[in-house]
Amino acid sequence: MSNVMLRLENVDKFYGPINVGVHAVKNVSMEVAKGDIIALLGSSGCGKTSTLRMVAGFESTSRGKIHLAGREVQNLRPVLRNVAMAFEGYSLYPTVTIRENIAFALKSTNLSASRVAEKVKEISDMLEISDILDRSPTSISGGQQQRASLARALIREADLYLLDEPMGQLEPQLRTLLRGRIKHFIKERGQTAILVTHDQTEANALGDKIAVMEDGEMQQYASPAIIKEKPANLFTGTFVGEPPMNVFPATATLAESNVHLQLDGGLSLSYPKSKFSEGVRKKLVETKHVIVGVRPYAVKRGVNGAQATVVANQWLGDQSHIAANFANSTIVLVEHDRAVVNEGEKIGIELEPSDLHIFDPKSGHALSHGQDIA
Incomplete structure (x- = not known):
């Protein structure tokens, strides 16, 4: 028996005539x-909710084609797909209590x-909504309505659970608490779920x-x-990660014993040729003009590093975020100890080849990652 619950095959959605x-x-x-x-x-308008709604049948x-639980379902009405969905807009029945809204999913x-x-x-x-079960949807907050909608979806027996921004209205502390509970609830029951979110913390915690x-x-x-360590392209590399990946245009050249990355x-940046695999060296020679990326957590300060000038130093309670002028741009580095550096101070920036992500500037495709380097 196949272990695949859902398969999308070359799915397109046009609003209006095709093409x-x-x-x-x-x-x-x-x-x-x-x-x-x-x-x-993804960000707003990227197509994630449209994808979810096509799976649901709305x-x-x-x-x-869309295959669900071994059936081709793209032409089936939503009620025939055995999908449970928690809507971003809640969609609670306003004339009955929260208790009755949740229980309605078990009526059949x-x-x-x-x-x-x-x-x-x-x-x-x-x-955390036991205290509002006998209230009407119109008398509770948006966050409470969102949790009631989520409860009504999760209480059902379904092949697939679709959760559209399931915690977008919740305060951060409650959101953090419920992430763990919801994941445990879904995993304990062997349920299959897809959630739509623009919050990468939520995506990483639940997905x-x-x-x-x-x-x-x-x-x-x-x-x-994999997405963090080996982003497929420049968009993914810079979109996923907080703070975002530092990126710099560079020209790659090979000398007899070194690889040089000339930044603005x-x-x-010069590294021994042995630090790069033969395949990576070949890509660098063929492409020549590249984008070099490095995540802020991988940037290190060192006395022998390339010079940069500090423009900001923020202590966030558990880590320091230092921004500095570097290669006609700004580089951000993260340190877990409280960094004592001041605006205008000169610091050395060290970038290990094993931490570099290299992209083709034309296509955006990744050419190599630190893990690919010899």
Whole structure:
């Protein structure tokens, strides 16, 4: 038996006539294994909610196929897909209580009234809404309505759970608490879920895999660790990560024993040729003009490093974020101890070749990552 719960094959969505209207989702293909939690991550308008709604059946596909639990479902009505969805807009029934809204999802089951009450209590306790069960949706806050909508979706027995910005209205402390609870709840029951979010912390905390989307296209679909360590392209490299990846245009040249990366402002990074694999050296020679990226956590200060001038130093309670003028641009480095450096101070910047990400500036595709280097 296949372990794939959901498969999208070359799915397109046009709002308006095909090839003429707004192309919101472009040739998206992905597989979701049973029991996995997938985060669709991207900025507003990138196509992630349209993708989710096509899976649910609330939007039609313009092209492509959707297979769910072994069935081709793109032409089935939502009610026939066995999908549970928590809407960003909540969609609670305003004339009944929160308790009745949540229990309504179990109306078609053969569960006894006592068992329904048990399940409602369990999910309500988990989501911290037990104290509002007898109130109407119009009398509670947006965050409470969001949790009630989430409870109504998660309480069901479904093949797939679709969660559209499930915690967007919650304060940070509650959001942090519920992330762990929701993941445990889903994993303990072997449920399969897709959540839409623009919050990369949420995507990393909940997702077994992250699908990064931009301009309707799937930029990368991989585990959080792979996306961080081996971003497929410049967009993913700079979009995922906080603070964002530092990037600098560079010209690559090979000498007899060294690899030189010439940055703007006359700054040159020179490394022994042995630090780069033969395949990476070949790519550098072929491409020549590249983009060099390095994550702030990998930037180190050292007396022998390339010179930079500090422009800001922020202590965030558990780490220092230092910004400095470097190669006619700004480089940001993160240190876990409180850094004592002042604006205008000169510091040395050390970049290890094993921490560099190198991209083709024309296509944006990754040419190499530190892990690829010999």
